[in-house]
Amino acid sequence: MAGLSPRRAMFPAKPPPGPASEPPQVETRRLRLRALRLTDSARVRRLAGDRAIATNTLLIPHPYEEGMAEKWILAQPERYRKGREVTFAIVPRAGRLLVGVIGLRLTKKHSRGELGYWIGKPYWNRGYATEAAEAVLRYGFQTLGLHRICAFHFGRNPASGRVLQKLGMTYEGTERQHILKWGTFEDLAGYGILRAEFEAREGRYTGARVSSGSGTEAADSVSTFRSSARREKLKKAASNMAASTANSKP
Numbered sequence: 001m002a003g004l005s006p007r008r009a010m011f012p013a014k015p016p017p018g019p020a021s022e023p024p025q026v027e028t029r030r031l032r033l034r035a036l037r038l039t040d041s042a043r044v045r046r047l048a049g050d051r052a053i054a055t056n057t058l059l060i061p062h063p064y065e066e067g068m069a070e071k072w073i074l075a076q077p078e079r080y081r082k083g084r085e086v087t088f089a090i091v092p093r094a095g096r097l098l099v100g101v102i103g104l105r106l107t108k109k110h111s112r113g114e115l116g117y118w119i120g121k122p123y124w125n126r127g128y129a130t131e132a133a134e135a136v137l138r139y140g141f142q143t144l145g146l147h148r149i150c151a152f153h154f155g156r157n158p159a160s161g162r163v164l165q166k167l168g169m170t171y172e173g174t175e176r177q178h179i180l181k182w183g184t185f186e187d188l189a190g191y192g193i194l195r196a197e198f199e200a201r202e203g204r205y206t207g208a209r210v211s212s213g214s215g216t217e218a219a220d221s222v223s224t225f226r227s228s229a230r231r232e233k234l235k236k237a238a239s240n241m242a243a244s245t246a247n248s249k250p
């Protein structure tokens with residue numbers, strides 16, 4: 001569980017070559033999404049250390065102790081290289097300070113990503129989560145070639161549900177009391193969007209760019225998503241054809 005635009009032509013069909021340990025920079029109208037840096041640690045600790053963030057997320061610790069942010073940030077390059085996770089700092093283009101974090105946990109086998117995000121409380125309700133998440137959906141589908149992106153939120157966190165609705169994701173149901181969080185069983189609401197659905201919405205988006213520079217290896221490591229998805233499609237088409245030929249026999 002966790003939150004674009006421009007046209008397809010702005011995204012390279014193949015990621016540009018560059019250092020492999022971090023994702024490329026992505027820009028939206030107001031935001032810059034970039035790899036986390038150690039210098040973000042204090043901001044991460046301060047913003048994510050707010051109980052309001054931890055209570056609505058699965059993995060953010062509370063209290064957020066000294067050293068935790070550094071450890072987490074230092075773990076990111078390897079997770080990216082292995083194609084397990086892509087995580088971005090969210091920074092307003094007009095400033096330099098991180099206001100939130102967003103990312104995708106990747107499941108290669110199923111060509112799937114799970115979107116997760118948080119925005120520091122002082123920055124809520126400015127549309128940042130939605131704007132950043134649109135860019136990440138685009139990155140996931142177009143650069144990584146994912147087939148599906150899903151996201152989950154606690155039933156008592158309607159703001160996150162609203163973000164997912166604004167992204168055009170489909171509500172797929174609630175798993176009742178699925179998570180034991182701080183001693184309470186919490187409902188988990190699930191949303192999903194398929195690449196075809198995202199592409200169908202594309203005309204309405206306005207604005208994100210993936211810059212060149214880095215991000216190749218993880219994108220490469222998941223680029224097999226594309227070819228295996230294509231293979232599956234062809235296989236399905238072949239079997240449909242065989243079935244319809246069989247059905248059309250007298």
Ligand SMILES: CC(C)(COP(=O)(O)OP(=O)(O)OC[C@H]1O[C@@H](n2cnc3c(N)ncnc32)[C@H](O)[C@@H]1OP(=O)(O)O)[C@@H](O)C(=O)NCCC(=O)NCCS
Nearest residue numbers: 002056118119124125126127128129130153158159160162
């Ligand atoms: C959820 C979260 C990321 C939203 O970030 P944000 O930048 O404020 O999101 P946006 O501004 O893009 O959109 C928020 C939407 O929720 C709506 N909203 C806010 N509080 C709400 C509430 N209590 N009930 C219903 N909708 C609510 C806003 O009005 C807005 O919708 P609108 O644009 O239609 O008016 C942020 O609140 C957060 O980080 N929460 C804690 C961590 C978290 O929940 N992470 C997600 C885990 S799944």
